[in-house]
Amino acid sequence: MAVEKLLLGEVIGLPTETVYGLAADAHSELAVEKIYRVKGRPSYNPLICHVSGPEMAARYVNVSSTARKLMDIFWPGPLTVVCARKPECKIADAVSAGLGTLAVRCPDNEATRAVITALNRPIAAPSANLSGKLSPTTAESVYKSLSGEIPLVVDDGQTSVGIESTIVAVDGDRITLLRPGSVSADEISDCVSLPVHDRDTSVITAPGQINSHYAPNSRILLNCDQPNGQVMIGFAGIEGDEDLNLSPDGDLKEAAHNLFEFLRIADARTDGDIVIAPIPQRGVGIAINDRLKRAAAPRTNDNKQVAND
Ligand code: AMP
Numbered sequence: 001m002a003v004e005k006l007l008l009g010e011v012i013g014l015p016t017e018t019v020y021g022l023a024a025d026a027h028s029e030l031a032v033e034k035i036y037r038v039k040g041r042p043s044y045n046p047l048i049c050h051v052s053g054p055e056m057a058a059r060y061v062n063v064s065s066t067a068r069k070l071m072d073i074f075w076p077g078p079l080t081v082v083c084a085r086k087p088e089c090k091i092a093d094a095v096s097a098g099l100g101t102l103a104v105r106c107p108d109n110e111a112t113r114a115v116i117t118a119l120n121r122p123i124a125a126p127s128a129n130l131s132g133k134l135s136p137t138t139a140e141s142v143y144k145s146l147s148g149e150i151p152l153v154v155d156d157g158q159t160s161v162g163i164e165s166t167i168v169a170v171d172g173d174r175i176t177l178l179r180p181g182s183v184s185a186d187e188i189s190d191c192v193s194l195p196v197h198d199r200d201t202s203v204i205t206a207p208g209q210i211n212s213h214y215a216p217n218s219r220i221l222l223n224c225d226q227p228n229g230q231v232m233i234g235f236a237g238i239e240g241d242e243d244l245n246l247s248p249d250g251d252l253k254e255a256a257h258n259l260f261e262f263l264r265i266a267d268a269r270t271d272g273d274i275v276i277a278p279i280p281q282r283g284v285g286i287a288i289n290d291r292l293k294r295a296a297a298p299r300t301n302d303n304k305q306v307a308n309d
């Protein structure tokens, strides 16, 4: 069913281990354009191409030995690798938003990998939310924001990781972190015995890097140890609302798993602010704080979202 819809040029919701994706046949310029239209995503923000493994990736991009090592170690899993497109690359140009590079990842979800394998080509799939809004970690969240726009969402329960993939650009043996995720820069560096460079934050190479992003409707206040009469999301020993402690045991992976769902619950519960306990800046905590900082970033035009996703 999912494969048929994709072959017809439709866009559908598919599960991954990070968040739910809005998927289209990556060879089809028309289908990929639908992704941008349904999400309200600006055409200059490139998409991640989901592949069945390193061999499929190598059909489309130049895979250096360092890139290959990363794929072998971390795939299937939440690491996206940005490499140069091959001249003969058949992926729709819109996927790369005009860049000479392509972001590739092999998702750790059997159902979705089976769809890619059956298609025998990659699917382009950004997160299945409206641009600028919270990424969906359940099929229900996808339905709620995109119902009527897409014919199918494959439901595989709540995603395990809960935040979007780590993204690295790999040029030869130079690795640059473009977006933190559950695979940390230290882990990557240790595995390949190479430094992981920070990107030059003064240069926007892809607009997911714009500050305001992942925004709920409420204002977000970070690093609070008390609710002060507002809805509070806790962590470890700092309690929030009764059912909103990201991880009572202080487990950062559990916190990442719960993050977007708790923000959604908190957002539905208040017209006021959402206050959030401090999250340690280590391991997955770096990615959680990245998402929280963007959710809390000032928006222009009285709360109107300017950034994209
Ligand atoms: P999403 O799938 O919605 O989490 O967004 C994917 C993100 O991947 C985008 O916001 C970009 O920041 C990033 N991305 C995709 N393709 C590229 C690329 N070719 N170069 C750099 N970043 C990319």
Ligand code: MG
Pocket: 126, 127, 135, 164, 309
């Ligand atoms: Mg997204």
